[in-house]
Amino acid sequence: MISEFEFFHGVVFARMLHATQRQLSIRPYSTSDNAAYLIDGTLGIYIKYSSKRLSPWRFSFQKRHQDKIVEMKKNIGDVFLLLVCNDDGVVVLNFDELKQILSENSQAVEWISATRNRRQMYSIKGSDGKLSFKVGKDEFLNKMFNQGKDAPAADTSALYTLRAET
16 A cells, blocks of 8 residues: 555655656655655755645644754755645745744744645745745746756746656
């Protein structure tokens, strides 16, 4: 049987592979947390998911989750939180955006909520604040692979199209 976390994490990996159209190295960041991964040895991702069918999607964060993200930031540099909103989309937040909604002084359990109306972008708020802007569902890969770089944007046209190889 496929576990729920494997199913939702698979969405993230499939989107990365199909959109970048290049070989990626993906490995667990640590054995103590099945949500933390290292991409190409230089990019950290932390995946949370909600299996709730409709908006708003809510994600709970225990102190150890936030501690792991902070550890990844210190050890790797670029770290992103990916929120899988069931089959609606994936929201990506960089570390600075995450800290706007979940402060450094984390409580035992905090939360993030992603809300999206049809044909609109995601509104993101957390225990300690709200983002002043909305996040698009197509920002996923451009934000992760091109942040702070002068590289051209990733080809996101392949995000939803699987190509058969002959």
